[in-house]
Amino acid sequence: MKQQLFKLLPPWPAIRRRHYAGDHNLSALFSKHIVDKNSVAAWNGVISDLARGGDALEALRAFACMRRLAVKPDRSSFPCALNACAALCALRSGEQLHLQAIGIGLVADLFVSSALVDFYAKCGNISSARKLFDEIPHRNIVSWTSLIVGYVKNDSPEEALLLFKESLQEGVEIDAVVAVAVMSACARVSEKKVTRGVHGWLLKSGMERDVSVGNTLLDGYAKSGELVVARKVFDAMEERDVVSWNSMIAVYAQNGLWAEAVELFRTMTWAGDLCYNAVTLSTVLLACAHSGALMTGKCIHDQVIRKDLEQNVVVGTSVIDMYCKCGRVGMARRSFNRMKNKNLKSWSAMIAGYGMHGRANEALEVFCEMQNAGVLPNYITFISVLAACSHAGLVNEGRRWFRAMTQEFKIEPGVEHYGCMVDLLGRAGHVDEAYGLIKGMKVAPDFVVWGALLGACRIHKNVEVGEISARKLFALDPKNCGYYVLLSNIYADVGRWKDVERLRVLMKNRGLVKPPGYSLLELKCRLHVFLVGDKEHPEHQRIYQYLEELTTKILEVGYIPDTRSVLHDVDQEEKETSLRVHSEKLAISYGILNTVPGATFQVIKNLRVCGDCHTWTKLVAKVVNREIVVRDSNRFHHFKEGICSCGDYW
Secondary structure (H helix, E strand, O other): HHHHHHHHHOOOOOOOOOOOOOOHHHHHHHHHHHOOOOOHHHHHHHHHHHOOOHHHHHHHEEEHHHHHHOOOOOHHHHHHHHHHHHOOHHHHHHHHOOOOOHHOOOOOOOOHHHHHHHHHHHHOOOHHHHHHHHHHHOOOOHHHHHHHHHHHHHHOOHHHHHHHHHHHHOOOOOOOHHHHHHHHHHHOOOOOHHHHHHHHHHHHHOHOHHHHHHHHHHHHHHHOOHHHHHHHHHHHOOOOHHHEEEEEHHHHHHOOOOOHHHHHHHHHHHHHOOOOOOHHHHHHHHHHHOOHHHHHHHHHHHHHOOOOOOOHHHHHHHHHHHHHHHHHHHHHHHHHHHOOOOHHHHHHHHHHHHHOOOHHHHHHHHHHHHHHHHOOOOOOHHHHHHHHHHHOOOOOHHHHHHHHHHHOHHHOOOOHHHHHHHHHHOOOHHHHHHHHHHHOOOOOOOHHHHHHHHHHHHHOOOOHHHHHHHHHHHHHHOOOOOOHHHHHHHHHHHHOHHHHHHHHHHHHHHHOOOOOEEEEEOOOOEEEEOOOOOOOOHHHHHHHHHHHHHHHHHHOOOOOOHHHHHHOOOHHHHHHHHHHHOOHHHHHHHHHHOOOOOOOEEEEEOOOOHHHHHHHHHHHHHHOEEEEEEOOOOOEEEOOOEEOOOOOOO
């Protein structure tokens, strides 16, 4: 056994001087610990120092050297050596140490057996860890902790929770380490009842006051979908660290509550006694990106520069993403150019940014620059490339890169890539080719793929393929009323009003309600929300009056309301009245009223912009001599001088 271990481990460097973590070197270690080289206590000191200092390999070399000198290890020798094996994920070396412990008769020692459980769990051999655990006659808190934490780290949260329940039945005194592991398990299983049960136990034990426990508890509730309870946990914490704040901000940002995320960041900065970090800033930038809060995003960018974090690749990429999604792709490119070290996500973010603004040629140029820089594209990068081709209608380029993905880069296309290609082909008029591509897919098409085909059928009035797509979508996503609306639009376009009415009745019987359209406008770091026909805004009378003035002006330059966007078979006057109060028209009117002449502003809409609003905005931008940016659910539209950056292709 001894000889086998020596083969696995490099020899102990007995003469060569070398610096270790903590400014130790070989001579210093020997002078500090080894008076008698035959003393196991002295060797244990060397092994422990090296293991704690992060030099796991040298710790194992020291153990091998001790064995070569025939010094018999004791119960204190094995835990440090096993920790070193765990740090290196050296499963074979750890198994050899296990054999030696058996040979010496120390495997039954609680100190050694607990270290073995911990070692096997950290190396991913959770079955061996459990077997050893079950063989320990009198377990201590270390044994229980090692296995519970091991289950969580090995993606077995259910087993971790069952073991925790067993430990409570055994009367084991649980510490904060176990509590954190158990709450991590709750977060992974996402069971509300389990999370609440563990929370109740934490309250009884008083352990919820521990910051790390509170942070994990907050995460557990958030992943169970109980955001209100997560906030209550946050507010009740007697002590919070930067992780607490980052977690709560991330919870809001990841669940679409952008305003709450930004507001919490402001509260954090006002507290004054806590320094935010790169994680905080990247999370808040994510919130700004999705809410379109450009001015707030610029303020966060200033903080990034002040903290000298612009070269941090994660934060830098978040800055690029924020500017792209807030309608300032030029500013995103300047930030991108300033980054000295770019990773694949940075390149992909810039490609995606150009793509969503309809600037496909620039997106493909960045894609080529990335390859010239020696960075290979991945699965996500090709989604950005194909989406850019789709937004600009570059059919041949899209076909080329779709083929190259598999032939040159050996990346199998997924549903996202097929979705982009179906959208590209369908909107360009190749509906039959798009349908053929779906039928030949190697993976099952999802609602995104069929939805792209249905959208193409809406544009090109293809009733037959549209009905096929709709049937698939009704089966895949029966609660989404958007598909019923799209099919209704197709029927309305060809005058099949009885089918439109049939679908309306079907939606009503199934309890489906069309989500309300709304638009967001940021002014002076405040978000204004407008609904269709909204009269809740405190200045709604002024807004409607100005909206009428704008509509009158553009009627004089040739505006004709596009009533095809209205589903119901009602008279022309009623259709025009319905169009007049769309949310983006209200938001744009308010934006013009409350910004200086010539200023650019951005409106964000939760749905795709309709044809009438698109025409209306082009003419308004010309009449008031403004650039108006609209971000809908699909892409960006830059309206200026009577034209749109999408070229009327969206």
